[in-house]
Amino acid sequence: RACVSTLPLGVLKHGTIEFTPPLSVRKREAIDRVGVGVVNRASLLFASNFWSHLHASNLSELFIMLADEPLQRTCMQSVIFDVSRINGAPVLSAIYAGAQHTRACFDGLSDTQIVDSVMRSLRRFLPAAPTPLDAVVTRWHDDAFARGAYSSYTRRGVNPSIGARFLESEQTTLFFAGEHTWYTEPGYVHSAWYSGHCAARRLLGGDEAVCP
Numbered sequence: 001r002a003c004v005s006t007l008p009l010g011v012l013k014h015g016t017i018e019f020t021p022p023l024s025v026r027k028r029e030a031i032d033r034v035g036v037g038v039v040n041r042a043s044l045l046f047a048s049n050f051w052s053h054l055h056a057s058n059l060s061e062l063f064i065m066l067a068d069e070p071l072q073r074t075c076m077q078s079v080i081f082d083v084s085r086i087n088g089a090p091v092l093s094a095i096y097a098g099a100q101h102t103r104a105c106f107d108g109l110s111d112t113q114i115v116d117s118v119m120r121s122l123r124r125f126l127p128a129a130p131t132p133l134d135a136v137v138t139r140w141h142d143d144a145f146a147r148g149a150y151s152s153y154t155r156r157g158v159n160p161s162i163g164a165r166f167l168e169s170e171q172t173t174l175f176f177a178g179e180h181t182w183y184t185e186p187g188y189v190h191s192a193w194y195s196g197h198c199a200a201r202r203l204l205g206g207d208e209a210v211c212p
Contacts, residue, residue, distance in 0.1 A: 002173045004177055008147065009034060019170070027166070029165070034180060037150045037152040038149050039102070042118050044119075048090055050129065079095050081095065114137050164183060166178075167181055177198065
């Protein structure tokens with residue numbers, strides 16, 4: 001019998017999962033040293049694409065929002081994406097990046113307050129922007145099944161090669177997959193997908209050419 005763990009790095013770092021027997025020192029060191037980044041978004045659905053006049057075609061997918069006053073930057077969206085083409089519906093998605101920034105903008109606020117904040121930013125250059133029909137707000141940093149959005153190998157003093165330890169099996173029966181294990185290109189959906197193939201090959205004792 002064998003198992004492939006796809007637990008996010010944030011969950012592994014949080015210590016809510018107990019392994020018996022305990023994970024190796026090498027694995028625990030990798031979990032402790034590799035960081036976890038935070039990105040959240042507030043996606044707003046509107047009745048129509050009222051911003052279409054801003055570009056000649058609907059090929060542009062990015063609005064860049066900048067605060068007018070330095071004080072406002074403490075809780076300003078990093079960017080607002082036009083994701084209409086992707087979703088097939090008039091949707092704008094505000095991105096909040098960085099752990100401190102996200103906590104300043106999200107902690108203690110309701111989804112309604114966050115959406116209101118996005119609308120205030122949007123109405124700076126589109127004063128007639130209507131009230132959205134619906135909205136979805138993520139809180140990956142507080143989600144018990146995520147504890148963050150992606151792994152980060154950019155901490156000072158962290159050698160990315162430490163990520164190779166995630167690929168080492170535990171007791172030859174426990175294997176790991178997930179974007180954090182694909183240390184050559186962490187943080188992406190396709191990295192998680194590739195890592196699953198790698199873990200399956202290792203578990204079955206097959207060709208590991210698909211691994212980093």
